[in-house]
Amino acid sequence: MKNRLRNWGLGGLGAWELGFAGRAGLLVLALLLPVLQAAAQTPDQPEMADALRGSGKIYVVVAVIAVVLAGLLFFLISLDRKLTRLEKELEE
Amino acid sequence: MKNWWKALSVVLLLYVAVAGMLLPVPRLAILNETIRNLYFHVPMWFGMTFILVASVYYSVRYLRTPTPELDIRAHEAARTGILMGFVGLATGSIWAKFTWGAWWTNDPKLNGAAIAMLIYGAYLVLRSSFTDEQQRARVSAIYNIFAFATAMPLFYILPRLTDSLHPGAGGNPAFAKYDLDSNMRLVFYPAVIGWTLLAFWLAQLASRVSLLKLKVYEKQIA
Numbered sequence: 001m002k003n004r005l006r007n008w009g010l011g012g013l014g015a016w017e018l019g020f021a022g023r024a025g026l027l028v029l030a031l032l033l034p035v036l037q038a039a040a041q042t043p044d045q046p047e048m049a050d051a052l053r054g055s056g057k058i059y060v061v062v063a064v065i066a067v068v069l070a071g072l073l074f075f076l077i078s079l080d081r082k083l084t085r086l087e088k089e090l091e092e
Numbered sequence: 093m094k095n096w097w098k099a100l101s102v103v104l105l106l107y108v109a110v111a112g113m114l115l116p117v118p119r120l121a122i123l124n125e126t127i128r129n130l131y132f133h134v135p136m137w138f139g140m141t142f143i144l145v146a147s148v149y150y151s152v153r154y155l156r157t158p159t160p161e162l163d164i165r166a167h168e169a170a171r172t173g174i175l176m177g178f179v180g181l182a183t184g185s186i187w188a189k190f191t192w193g194a195w196w197t198n199d200p201k202l203n204g205a206a207i208a209m210l211i212y213g214a215y216l217v218l219r220s221s222f223t224d225e226q227q228r229a230r231v232s233a234i235y236n237i238f239a240f241a242t243a244m245p246l247f248y249i250l251p252r253l254t255d256s257l258h259p260g261a262g263g264n265p266a267f268a269k270y271d272l273d274s275n276m277r278l279v280f281y282p283a284v285i286g287w288t289l290l291a292f293w294l295a296q297l298a299s300r301v302s303l304l305k306l307k308v309y310e311k312q313i314a
Contacts, residue, residue: 024099024102024103028106028110031107031111031282032110034115034275034278035114046119046120046124047124048125058113058114059114062109062110065113066106066109066110073102076293083301083304087304090304
């Protein structure tokens with residue numbers, strides 16, 4: 001916990017002290033930096049979801065999708081681990 | 093780190109889910125925001141193609157040195173490919189409804205893909221019709237190679253020889269209009285890699301379950 005707090009303070013600098021999940025999370029965040037560019041969009045002809053982006057809480061939907069996907073992927077990871085354990089058990 | 097590619101798949105897919113929704117995309121009439129389907133519909137076909145290549149690879153290896161493991165790996169890879177193909181058909185159908193105006197059109201690209209999926213459906217039927225395991229493995233390995241050789245022209249060559257509504261077929265060069273957009277490449281390429289890796293992960297998990305089953309069965313007999 002102490003470690004984590006320190007890492008938050010240092011920003012990305014303490015990445016090597018984080019566990020695997022932490023490092024993966026930081027990587028996702030770093031990859032997502034260009035999203036900030038979307039905030040600087042100027043509306044012109046064809047309709048796009050500008051209003052949604054401005055006030056319509058599209059970020060809520062994005063968060064929900066990300067949570068669903070993360071849940072599915074977490075399930076896959078745990079299934080993978082269970083299989084590895086079973087394989088080891090059968091080896092013995 | 094043996095499973096780095098699984099971690100990469102997780103990172104890329106989470107990135108694609110968020111960036112795919114939020115990064116700016118070209119403003120095109122009719123397509124509007126549905127242009128973002130490119131990050132989800134197209135990688136299904138890429139993933140399917142790569143995993144079917146893997147399946148053929150295992151089938152060829154099986155025919156050179158027949159082992160139950162190679163048969164299992166070829167079969168589970170083909171099944172994963174078939175799953176991704178059907179998801180690709182379903183997502184394409186939804187996209188077509190809201191841009192072309194119909195769930196299905198008699199477009200060469202669409203019909204080619206449908207026929208190719210039927211050919212692979214026959215692979216599953218063929219497999220289930222054998223009781224002898226070695227015969228099943230050998231015949232389905234041979235069929236798998238032929239299915240691949242027939243399906244790929246149906247997906248990627250024949251639709252280009254005629255007119256088609258679908259991008260990447262007929263008079264519509266692949267992503268010419270929006271491939272120029274570097275923002276979309278930023279998401280599209282990671283999406284292709286991420287979904288392809290996920291396909292390999294799913295196939296690997298399914299193969300490991302089947303292999304475990306086989307080992308348990310062998311132990312019970314011994």
